Amino acid sequence: MHPTHPQQLGGAAAAAADVAAAGAGEGTRLDPWFGAYAQRAHGMRASEIRALFSVANRPEVVSLAGGMPFIQGLPLEVIGESMKRLIMTKGATALQYGSGQGDVELRERILEVCALEGITNAHPDDVVVTTGSQQALDLVTRIFVDPGDVVLAEAPSYVGALGVFRSYEAEVEHVPMDAHGLVPEALEAALVEARRAGKKVKFLYTIPNYHNPAGVTLTLERRHQVLEICQRFGVLIVEDNPYGLLGFDREPLPAMRAFDDEGVLYLGSFSKTFAPGYRVGWVIAPHAVREKLVLASESSILSPSNASQMAITTYLDTCDWKGQIKSYRELYRERRDATIGALAEYLPSATWNVPDGGFYVWVKLPEGLDSRSMLPRAVTERVAYVPGTAFFYDGQGADHMRLSFCYPTPERIREGVRRLANVVNAESELVQLFGTSAQLDDDPRDAEYPAPNLA
Amino acid sequence: MHPTHPQQLGGAAAAAADVAAAGAGEGTRLDPWFGAYAQRAHGMRASEIRALFSVANRPEVVSLAGGMPFIQGLPLEVIGESMKRLIMTKGATALQYGSGQGDVELRERILEVCALEGITNAHPDDVVVTTGSQQALDLVTRIFVDPGDVVLAEAPSYVGALGVFRSYEAEVEHVPMDAHGLVPEALEAALVEARRAGKKVKFLYTIPNYHNPAGVTLTLERRHQVLEICQRFGVLIVEDNPYGLLGFDREPLPAMRAFDDEGVLYLGSFSKTFAPGYRVGWVIAPHAVREKLVLASESSILSPSNASQMAITTYLDTCDWKGQIKSYRELYRERRDATIGALAEYLPSATWNVPDGGFYVWVKLPEGLDSRSMLPRAVTERVAYVPGTAFFYDGQGADHMRLSFCYPTPERIREGVRRLANVVNAESELVQLFGTSAQLDDDPRDAEYPAPNLA
Numbered sequence: 001m002h003p004t005h006p007q008q009l010g011g012a013a014a015a016a017a018d019v020a021a022a023g024a025g026e027g028t029r030l031d032p033w034f035g036a037y038a039q040r041a042h043g044m045r046a047s048e049i050r051a052l053f054s055v056a057n058r059p060e061v062v063s064l065a066g067g068m069p070f071i072q073g074l075p076l077e078v079i080g081e082s083m084k085r086l087i088m089t090k091g092a093t094a095l096q097y098g099s100g101q102g103d104v105e106l107r108e109r110i111l112e113v114c115a116l117e118g119i120t121n122a123h124p125d126d127v128v129v130t131t132g133s134q135q136a137l138d139l140v141t142r143i144f145v146d147p148g149d150v151v152l153a154e155a156p157s158y159v160g161a162l163g164v165f166r167s168y169e170a171e172v173e174h175v176p177m178d179a180h181g182l183v184p185e186a187l188e189a190a191l192v193e194a195r196r197a198g199k200k201v202k203f204l205y206t207i208p209n210y211h212n213p214a215g216v217t218l219t220l221e222r223r224h225q226v227l228e229i230c231q232r233f234g235v236l237i238v239e240d241n242p243y244g245l246l247g248f249d250r251e252p253l254p255a256m257r258a259f260d261d262e263g264v265l266y267l268g269s270f271s272k273t274f275a276p277g278y279r280v281g282w283v284i285a286p287h288a289v290r291e292k293l294v295l296a297s298e299s300s301i302l303s304p305s306n307a308s309q310m311a312i313t314t315y316l317d318t319c320d321w322k323g324q325i326k327s328y329r330e331l332y333r334e335r336r337d338a339t340i341g342a343l344a345e346y347l348p349s350a351t352w353n354v355p356d357g358g359f360y361v362w363v364k365l366p367e368g369l370d371s372r373s374m375l376p377r378a379v380t381e382r383v384a385y386v387p388g389t390a391f392f393y394d395g396q397g398a399d400h401m402r403l404s405f406c407y408p409t410p411e412r413i414r415e416g417v418r419r420l421a422n423v424v425n426a427e428s429e430l431v432q433l434f435g436t437s438a439q440l441d442d443d444p445r446d447a448e449y450p451a452p453n454l455a
Numbered sequence: 456m457h458p459t460h461p462q463q464l465g466g467a468a469a470a471a472a473d474v475a476a477a478g479a480g481e482g483t484r485l486d487p488w489f490g491a492y493a494q495r496a497h498g499m500r501a502s503e504i505r506a507l508f509s510v511a512n513r514p515e516v517v518s519l520a521g522g523m524p525f526i527q528g529l530p531l532e533v534i535g536e537s538m539k540r541l542i543m544t545k546g547a548t549a550l551q552y553g554s555g556q557g558d559v560e561l562r563e564r565i566l567e568v569c570a571l572e573g574i575t576n577a578h579p580d581d582v583v584v585t586t587g588s589q590q591a592l593d594l595v596t597r598i599f600v601d602p603g604d605v606v607l608a609e610a611p612s613y614v615g616a617l618g619v620f621r622s623y624e625a626e627v628e629h630v631p632m633d634a635h636g637l638v639p640e641a642l643e644a645a646l647v648e649a650r651r652a653g654k655k656v657k658f659l660y661t662i663p664n665y666h667n668p669a670g671v672t673l674t675l676e677r678r679h680q681v682l683e684i685c686q687r688f689g690v691l692i693v694e695d696n697p698y699g700l701l702g703f704d705r706e707p708l709p710a711m712r713a714f715d716d717e718g719v720l721y722l723g724s725f726s727k728t729f730a731p732g733y734r735v736g737w738v739i740a741p742h743a744v745r746e747k748l749v750l751a752s753e754s755s756i757l758s759p760s761n762a763s764q765m766a767i768t769t770y771l772d773t774c775d776w777k778g779q780i781k782s783y784r785e786l787y788r789e790r791r792d793a794t795i796g797a798l799a800e801y802l803p804s805a806t807w808n809v810p811d812g813g814f815y816v817w818v819k820l821p822e823g824l825d826s827r828s829m830l831p832r833a834v835t836e837r838v839a840y841v842p843g844t845a846f847f848y849d850g851q852g853a854d855h856m857r858l859s860f861c862y863p864t865p866e867r868i869r870e871g872v873r874r875l876a877n878v879v880n881a882e883s884e885l886v887q888l889f890g891t892s893a894q895l896d897d898d899p900r901d902a903e904y905p906a907p908n909l910a
Contacts, residue, residue, distance in 0.1 A: 031743035288486035
């Protein structure tokens with residue numbers, strides 16, 4: 001959209017207006033390769049929602065949208081010094097091609113991290129290092145999903161995972177959650193129904209801890225129930241766990257992978273507990289699956305970055321990484337409290353859960369409001385969130401929004417929720433007067449392609 | 456293959472034997488998810504060839520197989536110091552999520568690099584930063600290729616590109632080359648034939664400079680001919696150019712992208728001119744294609760590593776990168792000379808080209824020899840190469856091998872070629888006695904999945 005690039009204009013309000021104009025003009029741009037794209041690329045287009053988020057990154061906007069960790073909390077001097085030593089002493093390895101599966105030293109360290117969540121039955125051979133756990137999602141979907149295959153996912157689910165499933169032309173079926181996480185009876189019902197309809201369910205995609213966006217955690221009892229159900233139906237579990245170590249009030253529950261090394265693919269990441277800028281995640285997989293993941297990863301990127309992997313290993317070796325996670329937990333708890341406090345004070349007409357870990361609060365709007373069509377007004381009022389529709393495959397979720405408390409300071413969070421309350425109140429008046437709020441033109445499902453700031 | 460992992464055994468010979476045993480046993484390993492894989496994953500299995508290369512990395516083996524640049528030539532002290540400053544002064548950005556398209560400062564620097572090859576008609580908005588140019592190949596194929604679509608590629612072509620095309624179930628049709636590169640008349644004939652057969656040709660994949668593996672360069676006159684033909688047939692060109700700045704005797708020819716900003720996707724990389732360990736490459740694409748590439752990349756990895764991108768920008772800003780490329784050119788010319796000299800001295804029964812840049816010599820074996828079935832014997836004799844079959848989609852190429860001169864010292868190259876000559880001579884005697892050499896069991900096309908050390 002460079003002809004009306006929002007960054008070049010003054011003020012969030014003007015920028016938001018221009019985004020709408022650019023969106024409307026999109027159809028007139030000629031693409032000489034229009035007829036040459038693959039089937040899977042037909043749905044790939046930037047939505048208005050996506051363009052709005054480029055505005056939301058402006059400093060005057062309080063962004064409750066992004067899942068960016070608070071990097072400023074890291075000991076940058078210590079990390080810088082150790083990076084220098086890494087290049088000077090091991091540069092010939094760090095700057096070279098590495099193994100497709102990933103560096104073995106890092107794979108050993110990864111298992112030490114996983115042991116904190118009960119995974120003690122894995123070998124470094126079972127680990128594949130990926131370019132963030134997003135790449136793990138991509139590779140897993142690539143090797144398992146043919147067009148039309150079914151993936152089960154919580155309702156709601158992670159926007160970036162839904163984007164991957166869509167790009168491989170999967171059908172996603174949502175399974176309900178409640179305050180205790182995924183509902184096992186609903187999972188079983190979905191599997192029975194899929195079997196009855198003759199559909200192939202390739203895996204259950206689940207985020208058991210401090211769910212993105214719902215904020216809830218699957219209880220220990222339900223973990224065993226979910227495992228039992230999936231084993232019985234012969235369905236693989238993809239356990240995505242970026243937030244498991246970021247609980248505010250208690251030690252982590254054991255990962256499902258701790259109880260089943262054949263039926264669970266476990267995805268982990270250093271993005272939330274250390275730093276996303278190195279793009280290092282991993283998957284733990286049974287032998288035969290792991291071999292295919294490595295081949296698929298080599299086809300995709302040859303090998304993960306040695307420099308990044310060795311930077312992570314160096315960090316784990318030279319810094320108090322457990323202490324850092326502890327201080328992150330305290331920081332994020334304080335921000336969670338600020339969010340909940342501000343919601344109670346400014347937005348009592350909404351309802352929400354109180355997450356005990358992670359980055360997100362899932363807010364239900366007052367009756368009749370549409371979080372997606374309200375977003376341009378919110379950005380104009382200098383506050384951003386992610387509309388609930390982003391977390392569903394089918395356009396549901398307009399009655400919810402995700403608020404992230406990971407990045408802004410508590411003061412900024414309060415200010416952001418205050419602005420949000422103004423928007424909600426103004427929108428509620430409109431709805432009461434006219435019976436409906438403004439609508440966006442594009443397809444709500446377009447919002448589901450992941451942008452990095454929605455991670 | 457961990458039950459008989461080659462690295463744990465003594466001696467390259469024993470290891471090579473064990474690799475064969477492990478390969479033979481592969482079919483007996485039970486995979487509970489065997490029935491669940493996607494169609495595209497069915498061909499994904501590790502070949503015997505691939506296992507042999509893990510042996511080829513042992514220090515006693517002279518590897519003329521890998522495309523690893525000689526990183527030891529870099530100023531590691533200077534780079535280490537600048538990495539420290541980067542983290543300490545810009546760590547909060549370097550360690551954070553970045554933009555899906557890539558950092559704009561790096562995209563500006565990339566265009567300065569591209570200008571050295573005549574590309575002065577591009578804007579930073581046209582550049583997408585990728586995790587090595589392998590990811591660019593993956594993304595381009597992902598957005599353009601449906602199963603059964605045709606990709607045209609030189610005969611031979613880059614093993615890693617063939618692996619990507621295979622993973623998206625493309626049909627690759629090879630177009631002949633001669634000493635002046637891709638033959639335009641053969642390209643036109645292939646396009647006419649595809650049109651006649653009702654096949655969809657999605658793009659021509661070409662490596663115009665110091666071809667991998669053939670070592671030849673497309674002449675300026677032919678660049679214009681290839682452009683004219685592809686424009687006339689409405690076929691996109693994917694111009695893959697990792698080696699263009701590594702000519703030994705002359706300045707680079709202009710890239711085809713310099714003459715056509717709508718019909719060419721240009722792929723570049725810092726892996727051969729600086730360091731592959733950061734995994735930073737790029738693609739320059741017309742607007743609408745670029746937008747889809749960014750969305751596909753976000754689905755695949757969210758965003759390229761900020762730490763890696765800023766490391767490259769810092770290197771370009773603080774080091775004499777043009778001087779470094781000049782010293783690489785001299786280093787690789789010396790190694791090319793060592794390879795050609797040793798071939799003339801030890802292996803006069805073979806024939807080869809004399810590349811004037813890049814990393815590779817393409818050697819034709821004496822009549823009746825099979826480079827693929829000879830490889831286990833070569834590894835036993837402590838020398839490795841890549842069999843010609845790896846560079847074809849259809850099992851051709853057994854009469855050729857690729858020798859890489861980028862990594863070993865001239866002395867080691869001479870020793871490697873001497874060992875290779877012994878293997879060739881022994882194998883020739885066998886062929887004269889029995890009329891044929893030993894055969895490997897697996898499908899020659901398995902060799903085409905790229906392993907990082909074949910880049």
